[in-house]
Amino acid sequence: MSEEELNRFNSLSLSGDGRNNETENINNTNSSTLSQESLQPSNQLEGGLLGWYAACSSKSLRTGQIYNFSMYNEPLILYRDKDDNPRCVKDLCPHRGASFIGGDLEDGELICPYHGARYSSKGECTNIDRITCSHIVDTNYKNYAKKIHLSQYPCKEKNGYIYIYYNGKSKTDLAEFEINYSLENTLVESYGFNTPEYKYEEVTVDFKADWARIIENHLDILHIFWVHGETIPDKDVSRNVITSFNQKIKRESRQIESKYNHKEIDKGEFITIKFIPPGRVVIYKGDESTARYVQVLDHIPLAENRARVIVRHYRKFLKNKIFTNLVMFKELQHRLFYKVFSEDYMILKTQSFNQQMGYIEKDNVKLLGEDKMVQYYWDWLNNALKRDKPWQLNPTDSHTNKVHRDMPMLYPPENSTLDRANNRDIYLKLILRLLVPIGIVLIII
Ligand code: FES
Ligand SMILES: [Fe+2]
Numbered sequence: 001m002s003e004e005e006l007n008r009f010n011s012l013s014l015s016g017d018g019r020n021n022e023t024e025n026i027n028n029t030n031s032s033t034l035s036q037e038s039l040q041p042s043n044q045l046e047g048g049l050l051g052w053y054a055a056c057s058s059k060s061l062r063t064g065q066i067y068n069f070s071m072y073n074e075p076l077i078l079y080r081d082k083d084d085n086p087r088c089v090k091d092l093c094p095h096r097g098a099s100f101i102g103g104d105l106e107d108g109e110l111i112c113p114y115h116g117a118r119y120s121s122k123g124e125c126t127n128i129d130r131i132t133c134s135h136i137v138d139t140n141y142k143n144y145a146k147k148i149h150l151s152q153y154p155c156k157e158k159n160g161y162i163y164i165y166y167n168g169k170s171k172t173d174l175a176e177f178e179i180n181y182s183l184e185n186t187l188v189e190s191y192g193f194n195t196p197e198y199k200y201e202e203v204t205v206d207f208k209a210d211w212a213r214i215i216e217n218h219l220d221i222l223h224i225f226w227v228h229g230e231t232i233p234d235k236d237v238s239r240n241v242i243t244s245f246n247q248k249i250k251r252e253s254r255q256i257e258s259k260y261n262h263k264e265i266d267k268g269e270f271i272t273i274k275f276i277p278p279g280r281v282v283i284y285k286g287d288e289s290t291a292r293y294v295q296v297l298d299h300i301p302l303a304e305n306r307a308r309v310i311v312r313h314y315r316k317f318l319k320n321k322i323f324t325n326l327v328m329f330k331e332l333q334h335r336l337f338y339k340v341f342s343e344d345y346m347i348l349k350t351q352s353f354n355q356q357m358g359y360i361e362k363d364n365v366k367l368l369g370e371d372k373m374v375q376y377y378w379d380w381l382n383n384a385l386k387r388d389k390p391w392q393l394n395p396t397d398s399h400t401n402k403v404h405r406d407m408p409m410l411y412p413p414e415n416s417t418l419d420r421a422n423n424r425d426i427y428l429k430l431i432l433r434l435l436v437p438i439g440i441v442l443i444i445i
Helices: 003-012 141-147 211-219 223-227 321-326 329-351 369-388 417-444
Strands: 022-027 051-057 067-071 074-080 086-090 104-106 109-111 155-158 161-166 199-207 246-251 256-261 269-276 280-284 293-303 306-315
Touching: 051 067, 051 199, 051 293, 051 306, 074 161, 086 155, 086 161, 199 329, 211 269, 211 280, 211 293, 211 306, 211 329, 211 369, 223 329, 246 369, 256 369, 269 369, 306 329, 321 329, 329 417
Parallel strands: none
Antiparallel strands: 022 246, 051 161, 067 074, 067 293, 074 086, 104 109, 155 161, 199 306, 246 256, 256 269, 269 280, 280 293, 293 306
């Protein structure tokens, strides 16, 4: 981000006293804009942009397969070692810099596709004698061998997610990492959700859109009525009724939380949205320990204008496996996810320019009452960008090889193959479910 862009972005964010653990009640009206004096920054969030990210789901990281992605433009891979532990490695072979895309995994050891260097779980090259004539390389062969070592990031698997600790400085020895923000702060279980009690469906979606804009979209309560009003199966969510709420915002050291209550007191709560830095949004209704459903959205900043979202929908209902199979709940839920994300994408791809509101001028936007969550997010983002400068870790220019930028764009809505495959499954299962009873009837008569 250039100095000029940063200044322009700063002009959108407002300064304040940074009080901790405060709760505010806001009686919103959509017709009034927020006065600048009423806004305080959410700079009391301790987590920044560098830290623990849910980079992929456990299901997506299959044994024996290399999962490639990137973080803030840095190409990375994930794989499982011989003990099935996840490993996150810089996608660059330390011999001659090839990517591991197209490489192999044998007994959990990574093999480079260029000259066959093979790496142990710890990242050491185990077959250096195969790729070099030691007497030609150096008289000090052992020292040379030590340098052929994978560069890695800490990685943990918890509750069906693979988390990586991303700080832009991969190391050959994981023990050298200083981790100054605990993974516990990111886990939804630390906020009172008892996820083992739930079943869940999940999809991964890639956007050619700005990472921060996608998070904003998920914090934006108003758009769901208009953009998704005809898709979300909830009678309270409709294009014909744009509802404003009484809003209660809590800003704590680990999260910003906004609770939206209907203005008609007897209708109670509409929804609660939490932002947990650096990239998690949680949406649910009611008390954390008893909520019927919980939606967890993880945002992965792949590259400039490239982001991946993992959406997981936990539910306390429809837990019977046979029944959910019969009604094709999974496929229908995936279809709904893809539809909702396609609707978001229509907006997001046009909003994108850079990762930090590059095109928005101060006088071009007016935030409304319901946008206060978005404002607090901007304030946090502004502080975190200044502190962590993640986009400066792996800057790109017109000469940057773009292969890695587009390679991970695997999932709808950018690539609709999975969406189509899901629809095909639905139609096939539907036909089968119709044919079986017809067949039985025919046999009987
Ligand atoms: S570049 Fe990987 S083995 Fe040579
Ligand atoms: Fe949306």
